[in-house]
Amino acid sequence: MIKNIGIITSGGDSPGMNAAIKTIVNYSNNNNINCYGIKYGYEGLIKGNFKKLSNFIVNNILSFGGTILGTSRSEKFKTKIGRKKAYNNIIKNKIDGLIVIGGDGTFTGAKKLYKEYKVPIIGIPGTIDNDIYGTDYTIGYDTSLNTIINNIEKIKDTAYSNNKLFIIEVMGKGLGFLALNSGISIGALDIFIPNNKKYNLKNIYNILKNWNINKYSNIIIVAENKKIGDSAKTIYKLIKQKFKNIDIRYNILGHVQRGGSPTYFDRILAINFGLESIKNLIKLKTNIVIGINNNKIIHIPFNESIKKKKKKFDKNIINIYDNIY
Amino acid sequence: MIKNIGIITSGGDSPGMNAAIKTIVNYSNNNNINCYGIKYGYEGLIKGNFKKLSNFIVNNILSFGGTILGTSRSEKFKTKIGRKKAYNNIIKNKIDGLIVIGGDGTFTGAKKLYKEYKVPIIGIPGTIDNDIYGTDYTIGYDTSLNTIINNIEKIKDTAYSNNKLFIIEVMGKGLGFLALNSGISIGALDIFIPNNKKYNLKNIYNILKNWNINKYSNIIIVAENKKIGDSAKTIYKLIKQKFKNIDIRYNILGHVQRGGSPTYFDRILAINFGLESIKNLIKLKTNIVIGINNNKIIHIPFNESIKKKKKKFDKNIINIYDNIY
C-alpha cells in the first residue's frame, strides 16, 4: 500500500507544473498519504534532498510559473551509480512511488529506474515544446503559445510602423509545434521548421516579390534549431540577400517563452494530469505517462512516449497551413 | 456556383470573431469570390447595410477583440416581415450564401431564413458562454476564461492580504461553463451554478466552519443567473448570515469577460471554423453549424445546435470537481 510518495520536476520547467504539484499534494494529504517534494529533479533524488509537502505550502502555487521544486538536467542520473544512489534514498525515505513531471529525457530516466529497481513511477508530460509522443498536449505549451503571440503582437506594432519585415525565432527544439501553431495564430507570412521538409523557402521568395506592408503580414516565424539563434540568422541571410530593398530584422524571443503564470488551458491540463497520476499511483497502475488524446485522459507506456520524432502536427493545423500559406 | 457571400456576426460579441472573419475573407478573395460584411447582425441584413471586404481591410484584425462588423440582437428578424426584407436584400445584392457567427439565437434565425427562402447558410459558434450543443468549444470561451482567471488572481492578492472571502460572479447565463472551469482553474473554495442541482450549499457550510486564509482558497465562484448580480448577492446573503465572523465581499466581473485580444486557442479555433465554413459554403454543403468534437472539425445540423440546455460539462472537469470539492 502507498504510504509515502515523491514528486519530481525534471528537465526544462514549464508553466503549470505547480498546478500539477498542488493537485497531487492536496489529493495525497486528503487521503492520508505523505507527499515529499524532491528538489532540483533527479539531482535531489541522488542527493537525498527531500521536503515534506503540506497543503499549506502549496496553497498559493496554482498561478506560479516555473516549479517550486526546482528542476535540472542530471548527468549523474544517466549513470548506473547515480541511479543506485537515487534508489538508496528512495528506500531510506520509505518512498513507495514517484511522480515525475518533465519531458522525454525525464521519462527515459524514469524508465531505467523502474527497469533496474522496480520503483513504481508515473510520468506527467510537462514541457512547452509539446514534443511528447502519444499526448495531444503537454503542460506549458498553451501558456508558451500565448506568451509568443502577445510578444509578437508588440513586434507587429513596430514592424508595421517602420515598414519592416521581422523574422522571429521561437523555441521548440526544431520540431516546430510552437512555430507552426504560433505562426498561424498571428497570421505569419510564412513559417520555417528546420527538420520539416514541407516548409521550405520555395514560396516565400514568390510572396516577397510583391511584399507590401499594407497587404501582407510583417512576420516570418522560424523554429529554433540546435543552437539558439541559428535558424533566425540563416533565414535572415538567405532572404536579405535576395531582397535588398526590403528592410528586414530578426528577433529571438528566448527564455520569456518558458515562464509566466499558466493559462486556463495549462492549469486544467495540469490538474487533470496530476489527479490521474496520483489516483493511478495509489492503485499501483504505474510505469506509464499520463496523456490526453481527443479530450480523453489516457495512459502511455514509457517506451512509446519517448519516441518524440514521430509526433505529427494536428491535422487541422496542417489543413489551415495548406489552405492559407 | 458561389460568386458572392455575406458574413454576419450576431448576438453577443466574442474574442476571435475577427479571426474567423479574416479567414473567410482571405479564402474568398483568393478564390475569386466576393465577400460582403453585413453590419450589426441581422439588422444590417434587413437594412441592406452591406460592405465589400478586401484583404486589405482585414489585414490587421486577427488580434482585435469584438467584431469589426458589429453585432446586435435583432427583434425584427424574429418576424416574418423582417426576414422578408432581409431576403430581398440578399437577392438585391446577389448574395449566394451566408456565414453567420454567433450563438443559439443566431442559429435559430438562420434556420428560419433557410426554411423560408432556401438561403444557403453556415453557422459558426461564437460566444464566450460555450453553450452551443454539439461542439466542445465556441469562439471566445478560452479568452474569457483567461480574462476571468487573470482578474481573479488580482482579487486573490487583496483577499489574502485582507483576510477576506470573496464571492465572484462570472458570466455564462446560468449554464455554468465559465463558472465551473474558471473555478477549478483558480482553485475556488466552491462553485455555484443556479441551474445545476449538483452544486448546492451543503458542503460550503461545512468547509466554512474551519475556514482559514492560510489553509483554504479565498474565492467562491458563482454563475450569473437571469439578472447580472443576482447570483452573487443571493449566495453572499446566505453565507454572510451563517458566518458573521468571516469578512465576506462579493464582486461581479461584468463585461470585461467579453472583450480583449483573443488567446491562441480562440484564434486557432476561429481560423479552423472560418476555413471549414467557407470551404463548405463553396461546395454548397450548407445549413449546418461548424463545431469541434474530440479535436475533429464536425458539422452539426441547425436543429441540434439550438437545444442548448442539454449540453453537458466535460467529464474530466466533473471528475476533478468530484475529487477535489
Added chain:
Amino acid sequence: MIKNIGIITSGGDSPGMNAAIKTIVNYSNNNNINCYGIKYGYEGLIKGNFKKLSNFIVNNILSFGGTILGTSRSEKFKTKIGRKKAYNNIIKNKIDGLIVIGGDGTFTGAKKLYKEYKVPIIGIPGTIDNDIYGTDYTIGYDTSLNTIINNIEKIKDTAYSNNKLFIIEVMGKGLGFLALNSGISIGALDIFIPNNKKYNLKNIYNILKNWNINKYSNIIIVAENKKIGDSAKTIYKLIKQKFKNIDIRYNILGHVQRGGSPTYFDRILAINFGLESIKNLIKLKTNIVIGINNNKIIHIPFNESIKKKKKKFDKNIINIYDNIY
C-alpha cells in the same frame, strides 16, 4: 540607537507594498538592524503577532501584489486600551521604531501612538486612491490606473461591437483621482466625480443628443461614492431616462483594481519610499510621512498628510479636461 524595527501595512492593501517591505528589510539586515513584520496591521501590534524578516523571506516579493504582512482596519487601535496593548508589545519586543505603510487612517493611528508613547514612527503612503495630502503619488495608484485602463479597453471592444454606451464605476472614495485620470487616458466621453462640483451633467446631455458609436467614445467614467455601485446606478438612471434610444449599460470594476503585480512606476516609488523611511528611522528623524513632490522625495508632518480633502488634481490633468471635455 536603532537595533530592532517593525513594519506594518495597514488599511487597504495596494500593489507595491511588498516592494517597500523588501527594501526596508534588505537595508535593515545589511546594516545589522533586526526587522520584524507585524501581521495584519495594527491588530498584529495589539496581539503581539511579530515575525522576524530575513533577506531570504523577502527575496522574491518585489513583484507580488498585496502585502505579505497582511493588513486590516483595526477598530481596537482607535481606542486607548488598544494602543496601550500595542505599546506594551513594542516594549516587550524591544522595537525601537516603526514604519507604517497605508493611508490616512493608518497615519491617524500612527500619530496617536507617537503622541501618547513617543514611539518613533515613519509613514509611507500606500493606497490606490492617491488621496494622501502632500505627496503627488501613493504606492499602488499607477498599477490601479493601468488595471482600470486594461479592463476598460476590453469593455470598449464589446461596447463598440454592440453599439452600446457603458457607464463604468472606478474606485477612489469619491475623491476622483482614479476616475479623472483613467477617464482621460481611455478617452472617456465624460467623467463624473460625486464630491466635485465641477464635473456635472450639464455637458453630457448635449453630447448625447448627437452620440454615435463611430464618432464618439463609448465609455463614461464615474467615481465610486460612499457605497460601491451607487454612483454608476445614479448616473445610469439619469441618462437612461433622457435617452431612451441609446443602449446603455453600467459596470462596476470592483476589487480587481486593488490587486496585481506592481507596475514599474509603483515599484520605483515603493523602493524610494522604503529607502527614505529606513534611512530616516535610523537617524531618528521620525513622525513624518515620506512623499514625493515634483520628483523630489519629501517629508510630510503627520498632521498635514491626514487632511485628505484638500488634495487637488494635477494642473495638467485639469488643463486636459478643460480643453477636451
Added chain:
Amino acid sequence: MIKNIGIITSGGDSPGMNAAIKTIVNYSNNNNINCYGIKYGYEGLIKGNFKKLSNFIVNNILSFGGTILGTSRSEKFKTKIGRKKAYNNIIKNKIDGLIVIGGDGTFTGAKKLYKEYKVPIIGIPGTIDNDIYGTDYTIGYDTSLNTIINNIEKIKDTAYSNNKLFIIEVMGKGLGFLALNSGISIGALDIFIPNNKKYNLKNIYNILKNWNINKYSNIIIVAENKKIGDSAKTIYKLIKQKFKNIDIRYNILGHVQRGGSPTYFDRILAINFGLESIKNLIKLKTNIVIGINNNKIIHIPFNESIKKKKKKFDKNIINIYDNIY
C-alpha cells in the same frame, strides 16, 4: 493664422505616439484647423504623402502601439535637396506649421527645416530610450519599462526553477535609462551600462563568489551598446570565464520593447504633450520641443534638446543604486 497643420512621426516608433496624434487631431478639428498626417516620417514630406485626418479616423487609436502615420529614418532629409523637396510640398499643401514626434534625429531635422525655410515647427519627444535632454520623460519610456519587467518576471520563474543566472540585454542605445530603471525595479543582481564608468564589474565578482539562488537575484541587466547583443555577450563571457560553476545564460529582449498598447503614464504624457504642442503652434510659439520637468510642462529650444549625451539619471534612482548595489 494657422489654417492647416501637418503631423509627422519620425525615427523609432514608441507606444503613446498615437495618443499624441489623436489629441492634436481632435483639438485641431474642434478649432477649425485642418490636420494632415504625413506618412512614414520625413520621407512622406519629401514624397508629398499627405492624408487629411478626421476625428473619425483617430477615434480608436488611443490604445494602439506604434504610429498610424508610419515612421522612418530618412537619409534624404539629411540633404539640402531632400529638405527643399519637403518644403515645396509644405507650400503646395498650404501647411502653416508642423508637429514632429520623435527623438533627437527628428529634432535635428526639424531644426534645419526651420533654419532654412522658417517653417514653424514644434517637437514632441517620443522614444522608448528617454534620451532627450531637458525633459524628464519621453513618450513610450514607461510602457517599455513595463514590458521589460513583465518579460523579466517570466525569465525569473525559469531562472529560479533551473538555478540559473541570466544576463539580459535591454534597449536604450548604451545610455542606460531603460537598463538602470528596469534593473532596480526587478531587483537585479547588478546593472551594466557600457558608456557609464560608474557601473563596472568590480562588485559583481565579489557578489558572485557567494551567489546562491535562494538568497540573491538571478538577473543581471546590461544596456545595449552599438550593436544588438554585443553587451550581453561581452558580460556573459567575462563572468562565465571566472565562474565556471555557475550556470549562466544570456537573453536579448529585442524589439518587443518598442511595441504594445501604451500604459497610463505614457497616455497622459502623450495627451499632455499633444495638447501643449497644438496650442502653441496655433499661437505661433514654435521651434521648441515640449517637455516635462518636475511635473511642469515646459518648452525646450531645439538646440538644447539635441545634446543627448549630457542627460543625467534621476537622483533618486542613483540614490537607490548606491544604497542597494
